[in-house]
Every structure is written in C-alpha cells, then in structure tokens.
Amino acid sequence: MFKNAKLTSRSFICSFVLVSCFLFFSQTSYGQNITLKFKDVPLKTVLKEVQKQTDYRFVYNDNLINVNSLVTINTSGLSIEKVLDEILSKTKVAYKIAGKQILLSPKSSSVEKNQQDNNRFIGFVKDSNGDPLPGVTVFSAKSKEVATTDLQGRFELKTVRAGDAVNISMIGMKNIILVADNRTEYTIKLEEDLVQLQNVVVTGYQTLSRERSSGSFSVIRNTALESKTSSMNIVDRLEGLVPGLSVNMSAGAEKFLMRGLTSINAAKSPLVVIDGVPSNYDVVSSLVNPNDVESITFLKDATAASIWGASAANGVINITTKVGKPQVRKPKVTYNSFVSLRGKPDYSYQNMMTSSQLVDAAKEVFSVTDYPWNTVIASSSTARNPVIYPHEKILYDLSRGLINQTTADSRIDSLKRLNNREQIEDYFTQNAMVSNHSLSFSGGSDYHTYYASYAYTGDNKSNKSSSSKHQINIRQDFKFTKNIKLDLTANISYETGEQYLVPDLPTTLNNYLPYAMFSDNSGNALSQAYLKKYEPFRKDAENKSLLNLDYFPMLENSYTQNSSSSLIARVNAGLSINLLPGLQYQGKFQYQKEFDKGYAYYSKNSYKVRDELVCFTVAPASPTSLPTYYLPTTGGHYQTNSVNNTSWTVRNQLLFDKTLAEKHQITSLAGTEVRGDLSVMHDTYRRGFDMQTQTYSPYDEKALSTTGVSSPIIISGTSSTSILNSKAETFGEYDSRFFSLYANAAYTYDKRYTFNGSIRMDQSNLFGSNKSTQFKPIWSFGASWNITKEKFCTSDLIDNLNLRVTYGFGGNSPRPGSGGPFDILFPTNNSRFTEIGYVVALPGNAGLSWERTSTTNIGIDFAVLKNRISGSVDVYQKKTTDLLGYQPLDPTTGWYYAYGNLGQIDNKGFEVMINSVNISTKNFIWNTGFTLSYNSNRLTEIKRNTALDFSSKMYEQFIEGYPAYSLFGFDNIGLNQNGNPVARKANGNEATLSSQLSIDDPIFKGVTQPKWYGGITNEFSWNGFTLSALIVYNLGHMMRNDVNTFYTGRVTENLKESFSSRWKVAGDEAITDVPKYIANTGTSNSQRYLPIYTQSVQNIISASYAKIRDFTISYSIPKKIISKIYMENLSVYGQVNNIMIWKNNKFDIDPEFYNIRQGTRTDKTPPFITIGLKVTLL
Template structure:
C-alpha cells in the first residue's frame, strides 16, 4: 500500500516539473517575440528600389536582402525551376514588392525575425458541396422513355434515362446548369435547373411517336438498338376506337402494318404476316404485362381504357424469345401505371355509347311472300308428292299453309277461285316487323370507365373500374364489371415491387328463341301475332294437324306450339369470373445487374344454365317420345318414362387455372468511354394452363326447390324404348341423345430456358441474338424431338450516326435492320401427344362389362412443334425536318413440320391421327408511312398509310390416297398452291335439259359426275380467300380544339364464292334465295341463265345423272373479294382550358364516331365481303353503319 503511495507521489512530481518547464519556455518565447516585433515590422516596411531584367531569383533575393537588411532562405531546386525573371520596384515597401513579385511565380514568403523564408504557394481548394438532380422523361401520353440522353450543356457530362425514364445527375451546389435532352424521333429539349431537385420533362414527338420504345414482354429497350421488326400503337389510339365486342384487337385494324383483321365468316380473324399453320393455332400470341394471357381472356381482363401501349413483334429476333408459341407473331399489351413524377391524384372518366341497330333484311336476298307463293304454285307437283304421302305420319310430315290450298284444289275440295283467294291472302303478309319486334332487338354497346392515379416518393398506383353493357340482336344482354389495380412500391433504392390485380364479373341472359332458330328461314307470311297482338299458333311447323291430334290423344299431352308463349317458358343465362394477379420484383444487385422475378396466377370460371319448363314445347315433345300409349286391359293410362312435372335443366361449368413463374437476370452496362453498350437477359420460366369442363342434364327439374326427379337414365340412354307414342322416324327404338353427364379437361405445361444478348458500338452498330429451349407435355417423348432450341440473330446499323452523314440535313434518322431466326408453334392440346387420348363410351355393347373407351387420337411420340424460319430486312427513315417517317420491312417465312389431322389406315383402329406432315412458306413486305402535311399554330394535317403484301404457298403435304376432283374443290390446302386456296370446276354451261356441265382436263364437256375422266386436273385454281394486299389510309386534321380523322381500310387480291340458289328439289318448306326465280325452266333458257333447273324429287341426282356441285363450285361463281371501306370517321372537340378550369377539370373532350359508312367492292353482286362466307358463298347477317358518342373528363 505504501509502495503505491510513493509511486503516485513520484508521478505527480514529474508531471509538475513538465508543466513548469513548458511555462518557462512559453515565457521566453513571448519575451523574444515582443522584442522582435519591432524588427519584423521594420523589415517588412523597409523600402527598396530595384531594376533587374532576366536575372536569376537568387540574385534578386540577394539584392533585396542587401537593401532591407534581411536574409532570404529558400530551396535552390524550387527557384531554379522558375528560370530568369525581371523585377522593377521604385521605393516600395518590401512586403508589397514580394507579394506582387512572388504571386505569379506561385511562391509565397514568411518573415521570421530578420529572415524571409520563400516557399511554394499552397493552392487552397474551395470546399464544394453537390446536390443530386433527379427527373423522369416521358412522351406526350405519359409513357416513360428509356435511353434519353441527358447532357449538361457545354460539357460531355451526362447520363441516359433508365427503363423507367428516370435520370440522376450530381451538380455543384449553387450552380444552375442547363440540361440538353435528346432522343431519336423526339424534339431535342433544354431544361434549365433552378432551386428544385426533381423535374418532369415531356418530350414532344417530331411528327408523331415513332415507336422508339420497344416492349417485348421480357425487356424494354430503345428502338434504335434493336434489329427486330416492331410496331407500336399508343393506348390513346386504342381507347378512342369504338367497337361492339370490347375486343382490343379489333380496334388495332389499320394502325399497324402486318396485322390482318378479317371479318369474313369462318376466316381467321387476326393474322400477322399470313397463315403459318394448317391445324394448329394461327392467331398471334397475346402477352399482357409481360406474361402470356391464355386464349379468350383478353376481352374479359383488359379494359381498353387501361392500355398504355400495344407492341407487335413480327420477326424472329423480336418474337423468338417467346419460344414455341410465337411463330404467328406476338402482341404485347402494356397496361397503365401510376407515375412517380406526378404526385397529384388524377381522376378521369371515359364513357361511350355505340348503336348498331338491326340487320339489313334485304341483304340476304331471300324471297318475299308473293314470290314464295308464286314459286310454290309453279313447282307444285301432286304426282311426285301426293296427298297420301304428305298427310301420313312418316316422320311427322308437315303441310304448310301455302300448300294446303293447292292440295285442297287438286283434291276438288275447293275451286281455283278459293285457292287463289287463300294464296293471295298469304302473299300480302310480311312478318318482318313482327320478327324485329318479338325475336330481335337493336344491337348496342355502352361502356363507362372511372380511373385514378397517384404517387408518393416510394409508392404509385393506377386503378380503374369499368362497366360494359352489350345488347345483341338475338335478345342477348351482357353486363360486365372490370376492376384493375396496379401498384408500384420502391421498398429500397435497390428494390422495387409491382403488383397488378384484374377482376371481371360477367352475367349474360339470352332469350329462348323459337325452334326455327334461324329467323331468315321463317316463311315471310308466318305471322307471330294477330292484329290485337295475341300470339298465334304455329303447330303446323311441328306436326301435321291430324297427326298432332292422334299424338295428343295417345299421350294425353298438349303438343301445341305457340312461339311467343314458348319463348317465356325457360331461361338461358350464364355467369363468368376472371381474375389475374401479376406480381413482380426487381432488385439492383450491382451496377448494371438486376434480378427480376415474376409470378402470375390467372383463374377463370363460367357457369351456364339452360332451362326449359314443363310447359315448353321441347319438354312436352320429348316426353311424348318416351311415352307408351295405354294398352287395355293391361294399362288404362299412358306410361311415362320421363318425369311429367318439372323441366329440362342443363348445367355447364368451365374451370381454368393458369400460372407462370419467371426468374430472370438483366444486365445493362456502358463502357469504353461510352462507346460500347451491352444489354443481356437470361432466365427460366415455368408455365401451366389447366382447363376442365363438365355438363350435366337433369329432367323433372324444379328451379324453385332446385331438385329433380329420378328416372332410369342408363336404360333410356343405352337401350331406350320401343312402341312410343311419338317414334323417331326410321328407328325402332327411341333413345336419349343428350348425355346425362359429360366431362373433359386439357392441360398445357411448359418449362423454358432463354437468353438474349445485344451489343451496341458507338450508337451505330448493334448485334443481338437470342436462344430459348421449351419443353412441354404437348411434344412427343422421343429424344429426337426433345430439347430443340429456338434462336435468332440480328444486326442494326444506325447510319445517320456516321460522320459522313452529318451534311445530309434532310435526314434525321436512317436505320437498317436485318434478322434471321427460328420460331415455333405448339400442337393443340387435346389433339395429340405422347399418350393415347381416350373417350369414355356408354354404349349398350359394354353393358355389364364396365365403362368402354375409344381412342380419339392415338399416341405420337415424335410429334413436335411447327418450326418457322424467318428472314427479315428493314429500313427506318425520318426525313425533311421530320415531316416524313417511313418504315419498310421485307420478310420470308418458311414453316416446316406443319401439324394437322391426317387420314390413316382404319384397320389400325382409328380413322386419323394428329401429326407433322407438311411445309409452307410466306413472303412479302410491309410499309408504314407517316407524313406531316401542314403544321401551323392552329391547324395541322397528318396522314398515315399502312400496306402489307403477303404471298403464301404450301410446299409439301404428305397426304396418302388419291385426290379426286370432287375432293379438291373442298380443300383449303393443296401442295404447290397457296394456303386457303379456292379450286373450282371449269364451267361449260347448262345442257339443253337444264343440268350443269363442266370441262374435264382434256376440254371435254362432262355432266355425269361419275365420269372417270373427271380427275384432279379437271378443277382449276381460282385464287385464295386471304387478301394478298391489305392496309389502311388515315388522315388526321386538327384545328384549335377540334380533331377530325377518317380511316379507309382495304383488302385486295383474294376471292370468294358467289351465293347461289340452294333449293334444287323437294317441297318449298322454307324461305329460299331470289335466285331460284332465275332457274332454267325450258329448253333455250340455257342461253341466258346458269342456274340449273328444279326437279321435284331429284331423280337425276338419285341416278347420278347430274351433279349440282358442278354449278355451286364452278369458276363462274367465283368473285373478286377485294374492297375498300370507310371504316370510321371521328370528330372530337376539347373544351377551352379556361372553361375547364371553371368546371374544376383539366380536360373535357366530346367525340362522335361513325363506322362502316361507305363501301366500294370489286364484285357486282352487292356482296359485302365482311358479311360473307368465302368458301361456301353463304351471305351473313349484314348491319348498316354504327354510331358512337363519347365523353372524356380529366378532373383536377
């Protein structure tokens, strides 16, 4: 303890001594300083005079030291670097002389007593602070623009906007630089930086948006860096087009080259660059927000008002990344998002009403009542059809009202005067107004959408609620509600999450129509109600009167048929639900490297209910078919094998679940002094699409209690009953044809690995390539068809960036593109694959043996996807101060391994199987031309022309068996000819007996279709049903707040069959074409008509002495299907800004649109090709123009 005290005392003494020594030293220095102040001050103020030229510094310092009586100390190496200098001073203080003299030499000095120390001057760097300027760049529609160059004016310092159109540039605090923003196809713009740190810049298109942003679904990139063939349509163009279906694809007609929208009945409605398949999918793949949307759901899930943009991927380098389902092209739809740069809550309303009205009755070319009566009198033949045959029970033979007076007169029951009176009474009737009133309703469509968007620093949202009401002519009314929300969350600077949810609920009610569902077949004198509006009985259209009375007596059932009452006895309704969740995550892992994960879950469900009450004619007649009459004394009353109370109820359900999981890495890096840029993606994707359906039928159903009555379903379906009150004509037993229960399912599964890499040098040269491998349950299991990659390569040359193009002032863009690659098209599910596809069978043949199965499609372990190789070359030009914008693409597509159902040896157990069996090619070109014709402060006029040419040819079809002339006229696809070909007999006119004649291959006239000389070579190729040339011409005018546009669409170079008479023999029991009136009647008529004669019982057909198909499929009945149509004309008006402000709105726009106002068709038969079945020649239901009115309001 004592030792510790001594140590502490010693430490304290030492500390005190150190402090004392420091105090002594400080006191000494202070005294020295005070004593030397006078000498230092004296030395600094001493005046000197020197005049030295080209003298070393050492000598100058010596002279100054001598005069001021000071000593100069310096580093000789330091002053030697200064060389010889000059100094002139006249009686100046030394301090001032040194300051002025040493400063230019970057030297300084310090006085220490009488010593001047020369040192190197220290350059003090000012302390600078920086601030970060951020912003987002969009186009006029609010779409972010990636790849915009943002450069500080007067320097080389700058950045490019990212995929979200955002940029960040640090600047020195206090500085207010000017940023220059430039982008191909947009006006260069300057941004003056102020005190703000965040900016939103809207770039204006030089003529219109030049599709500079390409959204492929997997990535977003600048158009100038892609070698692919793309087209883009803005969401604004989509939403302002009116349609009656809500289908977005219909509104895209004429807006982009390559897309063909076909309205011909039975034709492929949407095609990109022609037909590339025979029996697999021919329509393009639909992608929404980066994920495939399964077939049939686009109308249910995507509101056209929510569309941001639509991008078309048409060649291999753009579409091959989508794998074995993209050979037909890809349509990528991007929906709207909230904008982080816009912090305001924005609310908008868009509504429209479209009226289509009733169809044009006259277009069908059917007879009126007077013509029906006249024709009935002319062909009445009581010898071929005696009263004894038409009034019997054979199949429930009918005698129509126009036939009854004829038979009664022939049987001397009435005279000719009474006959004519009754016929004339029918001839003056016209049921058109009643058909329109009771069986139809005007077609119309109305749509309303309320949307909103907003954002904060880390969160943005876009949402919408839409309502659609669709009313079609067949008394069907559809209500649909669509809800959409899209969230973007910036969790961290490096982590971003997006979530999109879509929901649609639809209900539909369809009127129960009369048993003759095709109103065009109703005889025109058949009135539905009397003058007082009371429903009329039409039992004569079901039974002959005496036979009906007999059936009612035996069955004790009322078998009358009153259409207007019958329509009330039941319901036909459906409900559907569609939902989609799309979740994405983007993480910045390192500079230029990102991870992107995406998951989509999609579910759809529909329920359809069809009910006929016990009072409906359908249920009463079916009950009569399964009723045995009383058989005294065994039975004194009829025996009913089906329930006598309750109705017929059919319930159908469809369930679908689709999901996609994707993991992807994105890399984007600029290096080599901003000369080189590499963009790459690599990932894997798993997809599944499962659909199931079932249908069940219950009899004796009560919708109130939701119960049904039991009956022996199996016995009636398999064995049936004999001796029924109302027997099926020609069969001994009546069996139930409607299965009590049926079920089916389909499933598609894909596992995919893919990558795409692009390299750009000096913004001039770009090379890109992609590869993808798809595995699927739709492919065969044989190793030879597994792991077949889909790939593409492309090259783009931005020629305008070359130095030798600097003097070419009239061009602002010139870009060449070339690509080559392989695409695919998967087999249809449920058609074939590595396993046998079976169908259960409940035939009586399997009674007691369990369930029987039949092979629908045999296994094919070598089935593979169709392969399409595409070569594409393109050029993009913007010229004459951006007044002309041109894109031209030339392409060649070769499709191999075409999929189709091929006939096979039936001894194998099946008639056909699904396999690869042919090759096909498509080639052509596309042009998109935009011109800015006039632009002034108040007025502008622009024109857009799209044009596509497509030539198609089937190169090979491995078809077994002999092709006859009669088969060939029905074929769509024939080796050596274009797909969708039409073949026809070579018409030789009518014989002097009124029968059709054709030429055989040797030019000989043939009338007997069994003639062996009528070979395949006897028919000729007459054209194709797909247009070879198609496109649109659009003009847009703008004057102050008014906008006027009109679009003509055109389709050229294709053919169609003429609609011909199709009533050749038998009794006149339905309405028929007026062309029946032009038929051959007597020898000599063949000189002015080609319509064959009518025969009562077609004896000639029965003896094979004539073939009506010679006429129906003759070349004389093939017409040019080309046409030009004024598709729409739209006028809109935006209210002045000052008025909008008073109404607390940003914008109010009123619009009106008329569609299909005018038609020029190449045919002279009055046929509108859009309401025609090209192959059969049947006319469809034609409508007149449709009228649409709309309102858009953007609230403040």
C-alpha cells in the same frame, strides 16, 4: 420434370423474400451521406458517381452545361447539398433540387440579375392530358439563358424580352418555339412525339430502344386506340394500324393472322401477352379495359419473337398497361364514357322472296305426280318434320277436288298478302346498343405510384340477348430503395349474360316462310304447329300421349331461361433488384383463375320438353289404360356447363445492360420460365328438374341412351326406337405444362452497328416423349446498321436511316387435347356393360414435335424532313416445317390416323408503314398514317389421312402445291338445251354428271384470306376540334357467290329471289345460267351434277372491299371555361362506324357479313353511331 412445379413456385417465393430482405438491409438509407475522391476529372464523371450513391438524377442540357470541365473533390460523409456546393463552386453551373431531380443550369451574371424584374419569362409546361412535365428544357435563343421545369412543370427565365424566341424541348415530346410577348405567365402544352416514342420496344421480357435491336417491331400508343369504340376487345381495335396484322371479319375466315399462316391445325393467331405473361383472346377481352392500355408492341420476325419460344411462330402482341406517375398535387381522376347505337339487322340484305313471289314459285313447281298426296301422308308415321305446308295444302285440296279454283285462288291470295318480316323484327330483334363507363385514379410519390380503374360495359345485342361486364384494375409500383423495386397488379372481371332463346324454330329467321304470322292483329300469339307436324298426326299423338303439342314461337322464350357468368381474377407481381452496376435481377410471378358457368332451363311448357316426352312415351295398350312415360312428366330440362381454369407463370432472369468506353453498349439476359395451365370442364343435363326445389325426378338414363324405347308414339330418330342422346354428366380435363430456358444478347458499337442473338429451349407435356422432340432449341440472329450515325451521312434532310437483317426460328405447340405423347380416351356407354367404358380416340405419338418456323427479314426504318415523314419497309420469308395435324397410319395398327407432324408451308411478303405530318401550324395540324401489307403462301407438303377427289377438293382448304384457304371451282360453260349445267373438263371434254368428273377438273380460283391489307388514317386538328378517319381495306381474296341452291324437292322454306331466274323453257339457256328445277330428287341426281353451277369458277367472285371503319369528330372545350368547374380536360366526340365505300362485286355482298367459303349471307347490321366524352378533374 413437371411434378416439382409447386416446389419451383415455392422456391421462387422464398428466394424472392430472402433476396429482398438481404438487399434491402444492405442498402444505404434515404439520408446516407456521400463520399467522393476525384482529381482533375470531367464533371460528368463526378455526376455519375453521385447518381450511383444516391437516388438523385441530374437533368441538364449538354449545349449549355460544360460537363467535360475538370473538377477536383475530396469529401467524405457530406450531404447532397454540401457535395453540390463543393463540386460546382468553381464552375459556372447552378443547381436546383426538385424531388429526386437535380436541375443544372448556367449561373446568371450580375448584369442579368439587375434585369430580372423587368425581363422575367415564367410558365408551366404540361402534357396533352394536362399533367405537369418536369425536366423540360426551356432555352432563350437570344440571351442563351436556360431553365428546366420542376415537378410542378414550372420554369422561369430572367433575361427574356418581348419578341425573343424561346425553345421548349423534351425527349419523347415534340419541340416548340414560342415568341415572348408581354404576358406575365405562360401555360405551354407539349405533345408526344410518336416517332421518338415508337423507338422504345417492350418485348415482354425486356424494354429496349429500337436502335439497339435489329428485330421487326411495330408500336401503337394508347392515343391511337382510345376513341375506337367498334369493339371493347383491344385487339379488334388494331385493324388497319399495324403493318403485317390481317384482321378479317368475314365468317368462315381466320380473323387474326400476322404475316400469313404458319399452322393449319394448331393456333393460327398471334400470341397475346399482357404485362409480360402469355394470355388468350378471351382473357384479353374480359380483363383488359382499352382505356388502361399504355402501348402495344408487335413482335413479327424471329429475333423479336423467338424469345417466346414454341408459342410465337404466329407473332406476338405484347400489351403494356398503364402505371401511375408521381403527382405533386391530388390524384389524377379521369372519366371516359360512350354509347353506341347499332340498330337492327337488315333482313332485306338476304335477297329472299316475298310471300307473293314464294307462293307463285311454289305453284309453278308443285307436282302431284312426284309427290302424290297418299305418299306424302304415309310418311307421317316415320317423319317428325311437317308434311303439308299451308301453300301445299291449298294446292293438294284443289287437286283432290276438295275445293274449286275460285276458293283456291282466294286462299292463295290470302297467303300472298301476309308478311311476317315486321313481326320478326318486333318480336325477335331489338336495336343493339353498347355503353361503357370507365373511371381511373392515378398518382403517387417518388417511392410509390398507383393506377386504379373501374369499367362497366353493357351490351344489348340485336337478337335480344344482353350482357354486362365489370372490370377492376389496380397497379402499384414500390421503390423500396434505389436498387429494389416491386410492382403488383390485380385484375378482376365479372361478366354476366342473358341469352334470348326461341328453341326449335323450323328454320332460321332468314329462311322463314314469309306468310307464317306470329301474332294476330291484336298482338295475340298464333300457333304454328302446322310447321312442326302434320295436323291429323299431331292430334293423334296428343290423344295417345295426353300431352299438348301446340307450338307458339312467340311464347317459347318465356318458357326458357339461359344465363351465363364468367369470373376472371389475375395477380401479377414483378421484382427488380440492381445487384451490381449494370446487372439486374428480375422476377415475375402470375396466378390466374377463371370460372365460367352457364345454364339453360326449358320448362315443361316449352315445345322442346313436350316433344321429347312424346318421343319416349308408349301409347296405352287399351282405351282404359294410360300411356307409359319413360321420362319425367313434371319439371323441365336443366342444362349446366362449367369450366374452371387455373394458370400460373414463374420467371426468373438476370439482365445486364452496360455502356463501356462510351461506344460499346452491351445488353443481355438469361432466365428460366415455368408455366402451367389446367382446365377442368363439367357439364350436366337433368330432366324433370324443378327450379324451385332444385331437385329432379329419376329416370333410367343408361337404358334410354343404349337400348332406348321401342315403338314410341313418335320416334326420335330414323328407326322404330327412340334413343336418348344427351348424357346426364360429362367431364373433361386439359393440362398443359412448360419449362423453358432462354437467353439473348445485343451489342452496339458507337450507336451505329448492332448485333442481336437469342436462344430458347422449351419442354412440355404436349410434345412427344422422345428426346429429339423435347430438346429442340430455337435461336435467332440479327444485325442492324444506323446509317445516319455515319460521318458520310450529313444531309439535313435525313433524320434516321437504319438497315436491319434477321434470321431465326419460332415455334407453335399442339392444342391441348388434340394429341400428344399419350393415348386420348373418350368415355362411352354400351348396353353390354354396367359401367362406363373408354375408347382410345387417338393413339399417343412419342415423336410428336412442335411446329418450327424459320423467318428471314430485311427491313429499313427511315425519317426525313425533321421527322415530318417517317416509316419502315420490311420484306420477309417464312418456312414452317412439322405442321401439326392428323396424319395417316397403316390401318393394321388399329387406327387410320394419329395426331402428328404432317407437312410444310412457306410464306413470303412485305410491309410498308408511312407516317407524315402534312401541315403543322400554330392552329392547324394534319397527320396521315398509311400501312400496306402483302402475303402469299404455299403448302409444299402435306400428308393426308383421306385421299382427295374432285368433290372433296371443292371444300378442302389445305391442299399440297396450293396456297392455304384455296377455293376451287368447275369451269361452267353454261346450260345445255335441257337446262342442266355443263362443265369443261381439264382435257377439254364436257361433263354434266359427277361420274364424268375427275380430280383434275376443279380449277384453282384464289384464296379466301386477303393478300393485300392495311389502312389509311387522316387526322385534322384545329382550335380544339379534331376530325379523324380510318379507312381499312382487304384486297386480292375471293368468295363463293350467293346463288340459288333449291333445284329439287318440295318448297319447305323461303327461297332466294334468284330462283325466279332459273331455266324454264327451251331457249332459256341463252339468257340464264341458273339450272332448271326438277321435282323428283332421284331424277335430278341422275340427270346432272348441280355443283357444276353452284361451285363453278364463274360463281367465285372478288371479296375485296374498303370501308371507313371509323369517322370521328371531337372537340376539347377550352380550359379557361372548364377550369371554373374544376375540370382540367373536357372533350366530347361523335363517331360513325363501318361505312362501306367500295366493294368489288355487283351482287351487293358485304364480305364482312358473309360466309365467304360457303357463299351465304349472315345478319348484316347497318353503320352505327357513337357519342362519348372524356373528363379529367383538376
């Protein structure tokens, strides 16, 4: 079925051209005359017929123009002006043609005409960006005179006196009432009415009003996103603004979830759609400039998302980008810019010991008995790690009598006085900074509009890495005739990055020995070879190999290069053709290419290259001979990786939208879609590479990666043979193809009762080959009741009350390469064969099906007090079957597991969104937005390929009968008299050893994913100043505590401060719960089971927190000032991000800089500031 994808694409293009040409030449020309024949019909009937025969649209106020008055007309071949004169000659209606708009207004009386000169009320109406607003109704309450703005936004009333009230209104904008004074001209600005605008829903396949759909939607406008500079990824900016969308920044947690979890091994995040075509988060971050986004629609229930089929069970985020608007003046030019100053990581957050604390602790636990000198030194022939650390060397020298106590104390004190924290911050970190510049142009005419933008983003990270990104976006819309429209979008993004590398650090910088200095007082690099190998062993290896093994961490970055580049280009075309009244053909085609390349080069001076070379070198057989090198001795290591991705989408659909007898509204669509995605990966690794000549020295990679080198100077593994692990070349390919049929329909009666239905069928090469898995239709049904349209709902307090109910199915497909109907092969090398062999890594599964999620949703939308308070409440239940994952097989088949359908998960929850206009006066406005979401889930069935025990239960996230992302812990009742942790078992007995524990003993303590989440936004505006604050919160989830993990062995890196609080002497069990230190690891394991403490329920703590995600102050400079320098708008702002206001733990843990499952702290950056500006030119 999919081998004809190219033919399908070509057929679409051919059909596109033929249909366009046929319909283009069949249309009436721009200047074609009009034929009308009506007798005693309502005026509105004639106006509709004129609109059908021409490109003109009528704009009028129903309260002022009697469109039900009867008219008679019989004309043929007349121009638009003559037709209007004939139609309106016997009415009290006047007209004015402005572009393709015909503005109707009441005719002025003779008395009014005599007063025109004295009572003129003239003005211009503009939007918040300063653009003219045509079609705005301006109405005098006293004289009843009405006017409509033209394309320049201009209006004129001729019967308004000082003190009269004038009403200015437009659909989608907030109405205002202005009291006339003695001015000769007025400039009026209308603001968007978000309540009205949010009632327009873009699903990606169609655009419809909310009242004609029963689905659960949320809509975010661009004005809510533009100033949120915490991330250049538009999806990251949505945190706290959308009910149902969970954004969890904690490491070890799922970042984006919409209405809970519907998959455990396939995609978990919502499907992202850009201008009607599916994409992914990386592409969104690369291609989409947040300043180019017009709106984002969230499809959350089955009716909303089922149209996207086997990709939408997790919800859909549909991003609509900006388009051009007709401009009667020169193009609109807008410039946006900001700079974020983000500081350095706060290393004090790690709670590590100082040099003095560490050396004292090392002295306390030093044990010559458990780690005698000769035993430690003997390990140097088989171990590549350092065997003697500076603090140990002093203590060993003292115990061996090589130095006296005074000398030892002096040397110990010298180590205590050292502190490398400042050097780490100076040499390996920098103040992070993000800058962005965006320039856009837009404009056009009635027949062609355009929107073009360029953006640059520079990102200097705190680890000294950097990146730069260039984005170009061009959108053009063509109106060839009244019935044929075409839109073309081209995007290109080019991003480069430079990574700062310090290869082969002994530990992370957070755990680095605090006395290990990187430079002397003069700034000269110091060797830390003592952290890599025992000094006599290193010298011996250098003498045998004739290679230097010194190690200067401060210089290592200068021996390396690491760069990456990414180029993404996208072309999107859409065609719409009005075939018949109410019937429209829509075609969509998108082609996208992505080229990702990266390379890392380690010169021959880098420790990584020198160390590996020694590991593949055999010592000389005699003092007069030379060592034998099995790897090149010149050049460095050159590693490349590349990914080429090609994706395309072809969609053809018919859309029907018709209102019958004024009460019956019918909307439906049906279509087909074909998608393909091909990714090709190629990685290389060359040794002996010369960057100047781009050549490398040959070596026997196959032999070194199979048989290896026996008895090298230093072994690379645990045996006496060094084996080469990295392959010279690796390849990979993922090919995904989809074919879909879909349809949906909606019927609305009298704007009160709406019924929706949809169905879709997907076929894919990712599913099994059985017919039962390929032919599984997804369907949904919904109904809504607009109560405010009922005659009994007459309260002036209620502006909108709409009840919604939906039920249906969504889907989720397997990840490419994770499993499918065919065997998955991996290449392998073996010394028995001369060619590359292949291993069946996973067997094919002909019965593999996509995950299927049913969703029931009940919701209500409301608005009261003239839309001062509006919002929605939704309650939902989701049930996912056929969960994808690795299911167990009978071992006699040759495999223990295969990728298949293995379980079921249920979700339930509710969402609340409330928007309010708290205060609205001429000079002061206060708005508030509030979102609250709750979700809980439970895995009702899961087939495991390995049996659970008490140990694996502590790490497993998905266990039958429990919620996803569960955390379990032992019930630790404290320490015994020996300083070892004691657990209370499920049966009430006590346990200290692993042999005494069972699978029933771990206790469920909670989940790592927030149960409650949302945000609160407040915005205050006064005389050009705007203050806004967004508070986000995540509540009801848990995390493992950051506890000491060092209880046995030698001190080889820095330790947690809590190590000092461990049990030391009998009786300490009354004041501490930190187990004692036991030097010998074998003894430690035989006496206790440490996870009883480290993974106890007592060390599972709340991860709840609330933060001010952004606090912004902005000021728009008055137009009377900036107009003198040819600016229409100039605003500046300052912003502070990520201010912690509350966290529900007493250990100073910020859950956003923390691995909540492992219980470890990550690099924490302080709150950062941003300054920015926005300029629009006249």
